Amino acid sequence: MRDLGIYFGTFAPCHVGHFEQIVRAKRENRHALVIVSGYEGDRGNTYAMSLDNRVKAMRQLLRNDKNVSVIKLDETEIPRYPHGWGPWLEMLAEKISAGIAALDFEVDEMTYYVGEEEYIEPLQNFFDGRWTEIVTHITMVDRKILGISGTSIREEPILNWDYVTRPFRRFFVQNVLVLGAPGTGKTSLVHDLARRYSTSYSTEYAKEYRISQHVAADELDVKDFHAVGIGQFENNKKHIHSPGTRKVFFADTDVMMTKIYMKMHAVGDEFHQLKSVFDYFIHLQNWSLILVLPPKEDVTDDGYSVTMHGMILDEIKLQGLEDITHVLEGESYRNQYQEAHTLVDEILKDGKDN
Numbered sequence: 001m002r003d004l005g006i007y008f009g010t011f012a013p014c015h016v017g018h019f020e021q022i023v024r025a026k027r028e029n030r031h032a033l034v035i036v037s038g039y040e041g042d043r044g045n046t047y048a049m050s051l052d053n054r055v056k057a058m059r060q061l062l063r064n065d066k067n068v069s070v071i072k073l074d075e076t077e078i079p080r081y082p083h084g085w086g087p088w089l090e091m092l093a094e095k096i097s098a099g100i101a102a103l104d105f106e107v108d109e110m111t112y113y114v115g116e117e118e119y120i121e122p123l124q125n126f127f128d129g130r131w132t133e134i135v136t137h138i139t140m141v142d143r144k145i146l147g148i149s150g151t152s153i154r155e156e157p158i159l160n161w162d163y164v165t166r167p168f169r170r171f172f173v174q175n176v177l178v179l180g181a182p183g184t185g186k187t188s189l190v191h192d193l194a195r196r197y198s199t200s201y202s203t204e205y206a207k208e209y210r211i212s213q214h215v216a217a218d219e220l221d222v223k224d225f226h227a228v229g230i231g232q233f234e235n236n237k238k239h240i241h242s243p244g245t246r247k248v249f250f251a252d253t254d255v256m257m258t259k260i261y262m263k264m265h266a267v268g269d270e271f272h273q274l275k276s277v278f279d280y281f282i283h284l285q286n287w288s289l290i291l292v293l294p295p296k297e298d299v300t301d302d303g304y305s306v307t308m309h310g311m312i313l314d315e316i317k318l319q320g321l322e323d324i325t326h327v328l329e330g331e332s333y334r335n336q337y338q339e340a341h342t343l344v345d346e347i348l349k350d351g352k353d354n
């Protein structure tokens with residue numbers, strides 16, 4: 001057994017092929033360094049897989065594994081490959097030196113696991129010269145063993161879902177938001193769709209908050225709305241990142257809905273005090289599809305539901321989300337469910353399970 005295995009890449013995302021190489025590196029050596037590299041605006045950003053987010057996901061994947069350390073290598077300030085090869089090697093050496101310093105044993109042999117043949121000679125020459133006291137080995141790995149690549153996953157993430165390691169799946173989840181005034185059946189629709197696709201869903205945080213704080217709906221003040229809005233955002237985020245979420249996630253309301261409730265019930269300048277805060281969190285949300293249930297024709301609430309429905313559509317327009325929004329037109333719940341199911345199938349396309 002050698003001392004230190006080193007495996008580097010962009011990991012956008014980390015798939016099972018990458019993981020097999022990480023397992024190999026830590027089994028053939030006393031310790032392994034997994035170096036996640038990238039730069040601001042790299043190929044991972046399309047799916048919110050920034051370098052920092054990839055590092056966090058990799059550390060989550062390898063948490064509690066004492067034989068592996070995850071290190072970030074930020075290439076933002078150096079030229080892109082191949083022009084930045086020299087500076088990149090220097091940065092890599094610095095990261096490896098820091099990794100070695102954190103170990104409780106001497107490193108006499110280290111092995112680099114690479115997937116590109118063109119890396120072998122430059123790495124061998126550079127590190128033979130950098131650490132003359134350490135024997136350097138370069139091992140070529142077979143990237144075709146599982147027939148999957150990061151490019152294939154980014155192009156068809158749902159179809160290749162099972163190849164993506166769990167902490168990285170959240171970057172490809174298709175998030176579906178269901179909105180509607182009280183009594184429209186949105187909670188039932190969320191539950192049934194989640195059961196249909198064997199995935200997770202979030203509940204309306206405002207109900208939990210009112211129960212825990214012993215506050216009636218008409219007693220909510222600006223501090224309560226702030227707590228409800230942030231709580232709803234975190235509630236949705238928690239379920240998107242949940243191991244129980246598979247390909248698609250359904251949200252029973254979001255921060256937009258809290259903003260609408262606040263606009264309807266807040267007094268004086270209270271709405272304007274929180275508007276920018278809510279807009280910030282609304283901007284952070286990422287929806288693939290928004291389903292809106294219209295008010296029931298026979299509802300008797302002095303126009304409350306109709307007013308709220310109009311405000312929902314206005315807010316969706318304000319946020320520039322009209323292109324992904326569908327108002328369900330079915331006359332019965334069954335028809336609305338079938339319409340929603342068809343729309344969800346469309347965003348999942350060939351990768352749907354059922």
